Amino acid sequence: MRLTPVVLIPAYKPDKALLYTIDSIRNSGRPFEIVVVDDGSGEDYSEIFLQAGKMATVIHQFPNAGKGAALKRGIRHIKENFPDCGYIITADADGQHKVEDIVRISCFFDENSGFVIGARKFEGKVPARSRFGNSVTRGVFRVLCGKHVSDTQTGLRGFSKELFDYMEQIKGSRYEYEMNVLIQCAADKIPINEITIKTVYENNNSSSHFKAVRDSARIYKIIFANSPALKYVFVALISYLVDFLCLKGFHKFVQSVSICAFLARCISAPLNFLLNRALVFRATTGRLASAAGYAALAGFVIIEKMLLIKLFADVLSIDLWLANLISETTLFVCNYFIQKLIIFRRKRSGGNKTGKNL
Numbered sequence: 001m002r003l004t005p006v007v008l009i010p011a012y013k014p015d016k017a018l019l020y021t022i023d024s025i026r027n028s029g030r031p032f033e034i035v036v037v038d039d040g041s042g043e044d045y046s047e048i049f050l051q052a053g054k055m056a057t058v059i060h061q062f063p064n065a066g067k068g069a070a071l072k073r074g075i076r077h078i079k080e081n082f083p084d085c086g087y088i089i090t091a092d093a094d095g096q097h098k099v100e101d102i103v104r105i106s107c108f109f110d111e112n113s114g115f116v117i118g119a120r121k122f123e124g125k126v127p128a129r130s131r132f133g134n135s136v137t138r139g140v141f142r143v144l145c146g147k148h149v150s151d152t153q154t155g156l157r158g159f160s161k162e163l164f165d166y167m168e169q170i171k172g173s174r175y176e177y178e179m180n181v182l183i184q185c186a187a188d189k190i191p192i193n194e195i196t197i198k199t200v201y202e203n204n205n206s207s208s209h210f211k212a213v214r215d216s217a218r219i220y221k222i223i224f225a226n227s228p229a230l231k232y233v234f235v236a237l238i239s240y241l242v243d244f245l246c247l248k249g250f251h252k253f254v255q256s257v258s259i260c261a262f263l264a265r266c267i268s269a270p271l272n273f274l275l276n277r278a279l280v281f282r283a284t285t286g287r288l289a290s291a292a293g294y295a296a297l298a299g300f301v302i303i304e305k306m307l308l309i310k311l312f313a314d315v316l317s318i319d320l321w322l323a324n325l326i327s328e329t330t331l332f333v334c335n336y337f338i339q340k341l342i343i344f345r346r347k348r349s350g351g352n353k354t355g356k357n358l
Contacts, residue, residue, distance in 0.1 A: 003084055004031065004085050005085070005086060005087055005089065006078050006082055006085045007032050007089045007090075008078065008090045008091070009037070009056075009091050010039055010067050010074065011036055011038055011049075011070075011093035012040070012067070017093065017095030018036070018048060019048065020095055022055045026056075029103075034055070035056065035059065037070040037071070037073055037074045038059070039065060039067070039070040040062045041064070066174030068172040068176065068177025069173040071167075072168050072177075075167055079165075079168075086109065087113075087159060088164070088167075089106060089156070090156065090157045091156055101156060105118055105156060108158065108193065114163070115157070115160075115185055115191065115192060116158045116159070116194070117157045117193070117195070118151075118156030118157065119154060120150075120151045120196075120197055120198070121150075121199060137179075141179075145182075145183055146228075146229075147192065149182055153178070154197075155178065156197060157178075167181065228340060229336065231279055235272060235276055236332070238275065239268045239275070240268070242264075242271055243264050243265060243267070246263065246264035246268065247261055250263050250264060273291065273294050276339060276344060277344055280339075281339060281344035281345075283344035284345075285344065293343035297338055297343060301335065304334075305327050305328070305331060308331070312327065
C-alpha cells in the first residue's frame with residue numbers, strides 16, 4: 001500500500017502567496033494532501049483561508065499560539081485524520097519554499113525514512129540580517145551541540161511516520177520549536193539529513209513574522225540551555241564549590257588537610273557523577289556501569305595529571321602554576337568527551353534512523 005504524503009503549512013496572517021503555494025503543490029505531480037493551520041490570524045484573513053479551504057484542509061487555532069504550536073497542532077490532526085500518512089513535509093506559507101524543493105524532500109522518502117531538512121546555501125541576493133543570523137546560529141549550534149547543520153533556521157523539513165509522536169512531544173510553541181527539534185535530534189543521535197534547496201527571499205523577506213531580537217533571544221536561550229558543554233562547566237563549578245565548602249567545614253574538626261580533602265572529595269565526586277549523569281549527558285547506560293567507568297576515569301585523571309605536570313614543568317621547563325593550569329584545562333576538556341562518548345553515552349531513540357546523509 002502506498003503511503004500518503006502530507007504537506008503541513010502553518011500560516012499566520014498570510015497573503016495570496018499561500019494560495020499560490022497550495023496550488024503549486026496540488027499541481028506538482030505528487031499525490032500530496034495539504035493541511036494548513038491558521039494560527040489565530042483573525043477575521044481580516046478569513047477570505048484567504050476560505051479560498052485555501054477549497055484546495056486543502058484548513059484547521060484553525062485561536063488565539064495565536066506561535067509556529068511551533070501550529071506545527072504540533074497540524075501533526076496531531078494528521079495523525080488522527082490521515083492514518084495512511086507515511087511522512088509529513090513542513091513548508092512556510094510565504095511562498096519562499098518552491099514546489100520543486102518540496103518535491104525533492106518528498107523524493108527522499110521514496111527510498112529513506114527519518115528526518116530531512118531543506119538546507120539553503122545563502123548564495124546570491126540574501127538580506128544581510130538573514131545571512132548573518134544564519135551564519136552565527138549555525139556556528140553556535142555546531143560548537144555547543146557538536147553537530148554541523150548547514151541551515152538551522154530552515155522551515156522546509158520532512159519526517160516519516162515513526163517520528164510523528166517524537167516531533168509532537170518536543171517542547172516549544174514559537175520559532176524556538178524548530179531549533180528544539182534540531183537540538184533534540186542531535187542529542188538523541190537521530191541523523192539530520194540535508195537536501196540543498198534554493199535560497200529565496202521575496203521582497204527582502206518583508207512577509208516574515210520573525211522578530212529579530214525577541215525570537216533570536218528565544219532561539220539562543222534554547223541552544224545554550226540545551227548545551228551539554230555549558231551544563232558540564234556549570235556542574236563542575238557547583239562540584240568545586242561543594243568540595244571547597246566541605247573542605248573548610250571538615251577542617252574545623254580535623255587537623256589533617258589531606259584527610260579533610262579526601263572527605264570533601266567523597267562528597268563532591270558522587271555529586272558531580274550524579275549531576276553529570278542526570279542533567280548534563282542524560283545517560284541511558286546502567287548506573288553501576290556508569291559509576292565504574294567514572295571511578296576508572298577519576299583514577300586515570302590522577303595519573304595523567306602527574307604525567308602532564310612532569311612533562312610541562314620538568315621537560316618543557318614551564319612555570320609550575322602555568323603547567324598546572326594547562327594540565328587542568330587539558331584534562332577538563334578530555335574528561336568531557338570521555339564522559340559524553342563513553343561513560344554516559346546515550347542509546348539512540350526515535351525509531352528508524354537509517355536515512356542516508358545526502
